[in-house]
Amino acid sequence: MKEEIPELMDHLFRREAGKMVSYLTKIFGLNNLALAEDVVQDTLCRAMETWKFRGLPDNPSAWLMRVARNRAIDIIRREQRFRTFTPDLTYFVKLQESLLPDGEKLAFENEIKDDQLRMMFACCSPAISADVQVTLILKTLCGFGVEEIASALLVSADTIEKRLSRAKKVFQASGALEEVESIPELQSRLQAIYDSIYLLFNEGYNGSQSEMMVREDLCYEALRLALLLCDHPAGKSPKTYALVALMSFHAARLKGRMDAEGCLILLEAQDRSLWNKELIGRGFQYLDLSAQDGEISEYHIEAGIASIHCMAETYERTNWREILKLYDLLFKVKPTPIVALNRAIAVGQAFGPEKGLIALNAIEDLEKLKDYPFYPAALGEFYRLAGRGKEAGEYFGRALELARNSSEVKFLERKLKTRNERS
Amino acid sequence: MADFMYLFWNKDGKSKMEKASPEEIQQIMKKWMGWMDALKKSGNLKDGGAPLEMTGQVVHGGKKSVTDGPYAEAKDVVGGYIIVSAKNIQEAVELSKGCPILEGDGMVEVRPVLKM
Numbered sequence: 001m002k003e004e005i006p007e008l009m010d011h012l013f014r015r016e017a018g019k020m021v022s023y024l025t026k027i028f029g030l031n032n033l034a035l036a037e038d039v040v041q042d043t044l045c046r047a048m049e050t051w052k053f054r055g056l057p058d059n060p061s062a063w064l065m066r067v068a069r070n071r072a073i074d075i076i077r078r079e080q081r082f083r084t085f086t087p088d089l090t091y092f093v094k095l096q097e098s099l100l101p102d103g104e105k106l107a108f109e110n111e112i113k114d115d116q117l118r119m120m121f122a123c124c125s126p127a128i129s130a131d132v133q134v135t136l137i138l139k140t141l142c143g144f145g146v147e148e149i150a151s152a153l154l155v156s157a158d159t160i161e162k163r164l165s166r167a168k169k170v171f172q173a174s175g176a177l178e179e180v181e182s183i184p185e186l187q188s189r190l191q192a193i194y195d196s197i198y199l200l201f202n203e204g205y206n207g208s209q210s211e212m213m214v215r216e217d218l219c220y221e222a223l224r225l226a227l228l229l230c231d232h233p234a235g236k237s238p239k240t241y242a243l244v245a246l247m248s249f250h251a252a253r254l255k256g257r258m259d260a261e262g263c264l265i266l267l268e269a270q271d272r273s274l275w276n277k278e279l280i281g282r283g284f285q286y287l288d289l290s291a292q293d294g295e296i297s298e299y300h301i302e303a304g305i306a307s308i309h310c311m312a313e314t315y316e317r318t319n320w321r322e323i324l325k326l327y328d329l330l331f332k333v334k335p336t337p338i339v340a341l342n343r344a345i346a347v348g349q350a351f352g353p354e355k356g357l358i359a360l361n362a363i364e365d366l367e368k369l370k371d372y373p374f375y376p377a378a379l380g381e382f383y384r385l386a387g388r389g390k391e392a393g394e395y396f397g398r399a400l401e402l403a404r405n406s407s408e409v410k411f412l413e414r415k416l417k418t419r420n421e422r423s
Numbered sequence: 424m425a426d427f428m429y430l431f432w433n434k435d436g437k438s439k440m441e442k443a444s445p446e447e448i449q450q451i452m453k454k455w456m457g458w459m460d461a462l463k464k465s466g467n468l469k470d471g472g473a474p475l476e477m478t479g480q481v482v483h484g485g486k487k488s489v490t491d492g493p494y495a496e497a498k499d500v501v502g503g504y505i506i507v508s509a510k511n512i513q514e515a516v517e518l519s520k521g522c523p524i525l526e527g528d529g530m531v532e533v534r535p536v537l538k539m
Contacts, residue, residue, distance in 0.1 A: 009453075013445035044448045045440045049474045052455035053503060145444020 009056075011217070013044050016061055017143030020068045022115040022177075025140075027072050030122060030174040033140070039075065043068040065112075116141060117232050118177045120225065124192040126185070127170045133196045134203075135163040142221045152218055153203055180234045190235065194243060194299075197222045201247050205254075216254055223247045230286075241290035242299035245283045249306035252279035263410040268315040280310045301330040320350035337368045345378055353385035373402035377412060380419065389420035424508045426469055426536040427515040433477070433502040434528045454523040462507060467518055472505030499530075506536065 017040050024036035043064055057063040123136040138144040138152070146164070150157040183189055204218030226244045229235030256274040257265050287303055305326045312318040327343035340363045348356015360379055369375040380395030396416040403409045440448055462468040477500050481492030509515040512535060519531040 009449070011446065011449075013449035017445040040445075041441065044445055048440070048448050048452040048455075049502065052452050052459065053472055053474045053505070055456070143445045145447065148444055148446065 009060075012060060013047075014143035016064045017044065018141045019061075019112050019116060020065065021140050021143075022119040023065070023112055024068060024072055025119060025122075026115045026177045027076075029176050030171045033168060033171050035075070037140075039068055039071045042071060113228060113231055114180075115177070116228055117235060118180055120193055120228070121180050121183055121189055122171075122174075122177055123167075124189055124196055125170065126188070126192070128167055130192075130195065130199070132163045132167050133192065134199050135160055136167045137196055137200065137225070138218075138221070139164060141225065152215060180232065186234060190237075193225075193229065193235075194239065197226050197243065197247075198299075200225075201250070205250055219247070219251050219254060223251055238290045238292050238295045239297045239299055241286045241292075242297055242303050245286035245290055246299050246303035246306055248279045248283035248286060249303060249310050252276040252283065252310060258407070261410065262407050263414070264407050266411075267309065270315075272314070275310065283307060283310065296329075298330060298333045301326050301333065305330070318349070320346055324350050337363060337365045338372075340364070341369065341372075341375055341378060348378075348382050348385075353382040356382040357386070371402055373399040373404065373408055373412065375399075376402070377415065380415060384419050385422065387422050392419040424510060425515075425538065427507050427509055427512070428534045428536055429472075429505050429507060429519055429522070430501050430532040430534065431503045431522070431524050432499045432530045432532060433524070434499055451523060454526075458521050458523055459505075461521070462505075462518065467507050467509060468505065469508040470506035472503060474503040475501060477502065502529075 020040045020043065021033075021036050024039055025033055028036050046067060047060075047064055051057070051060075119141055120137065123140060124133050128136065135149055135153070138149045139146075144152065146157050146160050150160045153160070180186070201219055201222035204215045204220075204222065223244065226240060226247060229240045230244060252275050253270070255276060256270040256272065259265055283303070284307065287307055290300055290303065305323055308319050308323050308326075324343065324346040327339065327346050331339050331343055341360070344356060344359035344363060347359040357379065360375075360382065363369070366375075376395040377399040380392045380399060383389075383395060384392035393416060396412060396419055400409065400412040400416060403412055440451075443451070459468065459471070463471075479492050481490050482488070483490065507515055507518060509518060512533065515533050515535075519533050522531050524531060
């Protein structure tokens with residue numbers, strides 16, 4: 001038995017579950033997704049029962065994959081007369097023959113990556129709605145349980161169950177897990193994947209504090225899936241690279257944005273030494289890659305904005321004029337009230353609180369921000385900086401009424417207290 | 424010092440893992456590994472034992488008839504065993520209380536191994 005459970009064990013089961021489900025679904029066909037999930041569950045239980053007595057095997061991932069594969073071979077042997085397995089038997093035969101000598105390990109790893117990618121495209125089928133896509137990705141590709149997904153997405157376990165069974169109904173009618181290259185609407189499907197990954201990341205990034213750990217995991221899972229896309233000819237594109245860059249820059253700041261009490265720390269007060277330099281480095285690396293062919297997507301612009309924050313040594317030294325330029329650009333591509341709000345904040349930072357207030361009041365479609373606490377909070381902030389404590393107090397109070405979770409409440413209560421301080 | 428066998432009994436012949444998420448399964452395993460590791464480090468783990476399949480066959484009496492086992496109607500099934508060395512049964516019982524199986528509805532049976 002090994003002395004200690006090594007670091008790599010973190011989330012090993014969850015990660016491997018995603019791989020195994022994808023691999024087995026390729027073997028069994030999408031219509032047998034439930035069977036694939038059963039086999040994975042059995043495999044993980046068997047691993048637990050064995051490893052708790054014998055300790056970890058030398059290569060836990062390979063152990064799991066081997067056991068899952070043998071179970072799959074058993075099942076196909078036993079049940080091929082009763083079930084419809086979509087893939088042809090030649091694949092099955094190949095499966096039995098391949099004992100995976102070392103030289104083939106790499107090929108097999110690539111195969112598994114490919115399977116995960118196919119699964120990603122299957123989850124983002126146009127027949128499945130966006131909220132179900134994200135749920136399905138978390139279940140099949142990220143190995144999250146129903147309760148975990150529920151708490152990560154802040155909906156009930158019941159809702160998650162319903163979403164999953166809706167998806168399985170769609171899959172029931174499907175056959176083999178399609179090869180990515182043969183998907184006819186590849187580009188629009190790819191966009192649906194981006195949307196899901198982006199949503200996943202935002203859920204993790206902007207969520208409440210109560211399930212902090214799970215929610216941070218969402219960010220890392222989103223990043224992992226995007227990196228998986230980058231590894232595949234059908235998935236790598238300037239836009240994919242830009243998405244990776246964007247998420248890397250944001251993820252780099254995860255550690256600095258909550259204090260010990262679970263209160264949100266604004267950018268200006270964050271301890272920048274806590275930011276993850278490796279992730280920032282990766283952000284720049286992918287930002288470079290994303291600039292290849294002149295395509296500029298909203299992810300490029302958002303990554304650009306995030307990169308400027310990451311480059312600034314201190315909040316005061318942030319290049320707000322550059323950020324404002326990028327927000328102007330972003331607003332052209334993505335004219336949403338939230339982008340307008342962020343743009344107005346950049347105006348205030350670049351040209352002073354009075355100008356910021358004018359920009360905030362000039363936002364069109366304000367109706368859409370009426371439940372969003374950070375709109376009145378931004379007004380309050382600029383009133384405070386302009387030395388108008390009374391108005392600042394009113395707006396912070398209004399923001400407080402709109403707060404959606406305890407972390408926001410704590411944050412806005414503190415803001416309210418500082419309404420008369422001018423710096 | 425004397426030897427004691429711990430028999431790990433699972434309710435309904437299944438650990439309650441059918442609905443657990445991969446992360447939960449891993450957490451339970453981690454607890455077991457931690458507990459076993461502590462027994463080993465304290466010198467109490469005499470034999471790391473083995474896990475057992477939840478199914479098997481039972482051969483009965485003179486006729487040597489064979490049935491699916493462990494027991495046709497038993498709800499609880501032994502899922503594994505280890506051998507622990509302890510001063511006396513009290514200490515052996517105390518040590519068994521850290522077993523993660525007790526956090527579910529499983530149980531540990533502590534049986535002194537007969538001395539030669």
